[in-house]
Amino acid sequence: MNGIIVNKIGEDKEVASFFNKIGKGVAISDDFYCEEECRKAVEHCEQRWNRMKENYISSPSAGISTVVEIILLLLTLTQTILSFVTL
Secondary structure: OOOOOOOOOOOHHHHHHHHHHHOOOOOOOOOOOOHHHHHHHHHHHHOHHHHHHHHHOOOHHHHHHHHHHHHHHHHHHHHHHHHHHOO
């Protein structure tokens, strides 16, 4: 966390749920002055790389385990190919 919001109401999930619910049913007027910035933020979050980064590399330990899993997958694939080649 970047220290932008200090959580004093409970678990992080409760705070996230609060902020997710707070905007439901809110309509934006036609002269909304941050419309362009909001559109850019939504487009940025919807990019494939940013979604993958959020899911697989959200923390250093998650990133390291993802890299280790890829390496193990490649080693397993290499072992399988070599076992067929040496037959």
